[in-house]
Amino acid sequence: MGFFNFEPLTLPPEAEALRGDVRAFLDEAMADKRPVDRAFNWMGRDREFSRKLGQQGWIGMTWPKKYGGHERTFLERYVLLEELLAAGAPVASHWVADRQSGPMILNIGTEEQREFFLPKIAAGEFSFCIGMSEPDSGSDLAATRAKAVKVDGGWKLSGTKVWTSGAHTADWMIGLFRNDSDPASKHEGLTQYLIDMKSDGLNIRPIINLAGQHHFNECVFDEVFVPDDRVIGTVGNGWKQVTSELAFERSGPERYLSCIQLVIEMLRLAKDADDPALNEELGRLTAHVMTLRRMSLAVAGKLQRGENPALEASVVKDVGGVFEQALPEIAQRLLGDEPTLKDGTDFQEVLAFLMQEAPSFSLRGGTREILRGIIARGLGLR
Template identity: 50%
Template sequence: MNNLSFPRPLHSEIGERLRVEVREFLDDWHGDRHAAATFGGFDPEFSEALGQRGWIGMGFPKRYGGGGYGLMERFVVLEELLAARAPMFAHAVAERQSGPLLLRFGNERQREEIVPQIASGKCYFCIGLSEPNSGSDLASVRTRATKVDGGWLVNGAKIWTSSAHRTHYMILLCRTAPASEVRQAGLSQFLVDMSTPGITCRQIVNIAGDADFNEVHFQDVFLPDDALIGVAGEGWQQVTSELTFERSGPDRFMSHMGAVEEFVAVLKQQPSSEGARTVGRLVAHLSTLRRMSRSIATMITEEQEAGLHAALVKDLGNCFEQEIPETLRLVLQTEPEPDASLAYSAALANVILHAPSCSIRGGTKEVLRGIIAKSLGLR
């Protein structure tokens, strides 16, 4: 049975100095805060500005363009960017998980050519995992890469692929060997240039009116041999390692804090004991999740297995973010309107529309709780 204790997070004096620098940078930044009160703003100019300061890929080795910092320093910078609702989605996926994946499993060409571009804030990634008609059953991958002379030929489709229409690369999970009794066997990952002939992106508009998602089709897409990431057939182990980064960070419980911030601003003008209790409850939950998330950064730094702990943070973060709009509505009787002049009303409308997706992205609640149960020997 796994040990569920979270270690004491590393303290970083450098990180706390960085916190001040990031706040000063954000105060001087003349771009717009993302109106959605989440981290979903896509702003290449902002991403490049962060890259110039060494605030992307902070944990990457210096030889690959990294800043020479640790994961705790990265945590501090990310936390400040999320708190300020900074528009960082352009580089977020590449920096959070694609870069670390290439550093761990990629070949030297991939590391030398791609990772420094990520650190510069000029290279964006999407993740090709989910497929049409497969739900959350990731092991049922049907997109196939067939070995041919000099490379692989890919056919199939992916869905719910965030920003695929405006990213440079995809990390693609597909089947390279026939399915067997071990459903997770025979899967491999590839680095895919999104400008490759045969790739078609069809945008999907969600209930909030955003068109970030895509359905991506591959028709006889040729990938050279050196597009393979790691070892053929070991894609499942690689992707589960990658998901630890996706599930454990503060973006999994801070993306709706903009609405809480606007709620507090209104509450200052309309104080109440119920409002004070609500703020206290939310802050207590946030503080707990923050401590857990920082501890996972410590575990990764010490090369400990953190998949179970990441699933716990993601599941609790789902619940917390979905609780926020309903909790706030019980205190302030404000009509949520996406285009309202009142900042709180607009932020509330946005989180109401986006809250359902919290329990899907990065793994559904059912998948996460299955991981937890299996790790505890309960299934």
Template identity: 50%
Template sequence: MTTPSFSFAPVQLPPNAMRLREEVRQFLAAQEAAGTFAPGPAGWARVDPDFSRRLGARGWIGMTWPKRYGGHERSALERYVVTEELLVAGAPMRGHWAADRQLGPLLLEFGTEEQKQRFLPEIAAGRCMVAIGLSEPDSGSDLAAIRTKAVKAAGGWRVDGRKIWISLAHRSQLMSLFVRTSPKSEDRHAGVSRFLVDMAAKGITIRPIVNMTGEHDFNEVVFDDLFVPDNMVVGEVGGAWQQISKDLAYERSAPDRWLQSHDLLLRTIERIGRAPDRAQSEVLGRLVAHLWTLQSMSLSIAGMLENGQNPSVEASIVKDLGTHYDQEIPQWARTLVPEHMRALMPLEDGFEQSLRYNLLFSPAVTIKGGTTEILRNTIARALGLR
């Protein structure tokens, strides 16, 4: 009997990845200087279709995919380097993020040849935005509680139901939609299917949800007799739960889970200056040590992906640790740069803007993409603790 475990083997970036990191930095510096984007809180979460297409033209989307599908057959470590640099720079990568990170790899594994030929080159070129249709009203974090249903019809399926907290549904061309295609049984994970949905199709209503920061990112999406053709079913009908598990592993393995407050950390260090007192040094030292550790763990996950492993447990651990780290930064920032110092700053000051944004946004990071409680249940099951 094998003992359940997890592993974070140290990974050293090879020379080609280090050269690529420098290339990406030079590109981003030139783009920032040209006014293409400006660093700021959650800059990476902005949508800029032109910038996504620019990244696609450089081969920085779909990097690990086969060339016959528009990919570039580069390593997972090289992809990690590009992703990390885009996040740190605050470059607008949200437009292609879900398509590149989640849908593309899953289509490679579960999609038909027709689906791969049709969608993967568009994603790799930065021309296809994708929304992920998982969460439903009144279901909390229980993804198995899917009630959106699909009934078989001539040539396809008729879909009725609702999804909620769907990021960028109002901007996306495509939705990766999870529906129930057979009634619930004792196995709550059975009978779930994945459809690819054209967001311009008849039968879709999108209702905006504005968050505390004033941004329209989330949406409620209502499906009323939506028709989805048979050739848009991904994988086996009724067998999509395996895809959901992998979808979440891809989502949780990315460094955005611990870099969302990075802009504020940099601005805090800048405000404190080169001569911090002992208390400031202790706090900043601990935060930077945590940052280094999370980066090392994420690099290890990239190494596992490179070796064809499924790092779902490791990704859950990094997501849990990383989001709590992200929540710490704004709390420490307002302590390290106290109110009497901030009162002297102009309203347009970058530090003040970043602090306000992150104080409002950070409570959500331990909820979206899987709550802390759900993640720890997942980890405990994998380790045989429950």
């Protein structure tokens, strides 16, 4: 039977030393941001901000210097992410590329792919999106139906990807397609491709969410040509590759800090309120945050040691999603203010925004049912 291994981890001095530099940078770069702007957290997009981070050496910071990286540790990167998220920095333009597309290219890409993509990602110049989910498939990636047909010099891709975050502003996608229409198992015959988002035959349609924001997209492929040198990894090995990739997506501090601006606003109000119930609940929420942080740090430690954190990452994502979705309701119950996005207090505006965004927190990165299936298999229960 499997088990969870959340080995306690203390951040080393070089990681903590970075924290002050990042805070000083953010104090200047974020000086004009309102609390409701910061509530966008890692969904906020700002290409110029990403370029500034790249100039600081804070994108791709663990990668080899020959590819534009800085050969710093995963734990230093973890501190950077904590500070960016706590400040509500607009990091979405480089987030996916830094978190998972770049590491994937580094680990299994060709030398030509590394030399072409990684320096531009590290400079904040290339933005990536992920083409995994499909209509009527939920989070079951093995149900992928979008197909790749081999042609002279490359592949032609057809089908639809949905819930594709940031596809409307991305330069590139790593997409999962079925290259074998009749595999022995549905987990076989899948391949990943590096896709130029300006390709002929690729139609990007916006999906507007409850908050009126354009974050998600539907991407329709009509025989989109991808050359052979843009296959990433091994043809037919897409399932193994994509499940390894998701460990990067599910384990970071973004899985419990998406609603941190709401907690900050509650703490500000609590300073002027003589309310034991509010103080007790804030203590409970703080304990939850610190527990999730310890779990997430343990996953960062696994990555630093070169271990596979897929099981623990799924736990962090699941527990973090439950926690974050509960926060807006808890906040409104305790403080009694009505959420409003227009002419409200900072608390009311942050609350209104996150009430509308929170339903998506248990979808992105894998639905709760899929995550718990992964956890059950890891424990030997199915």
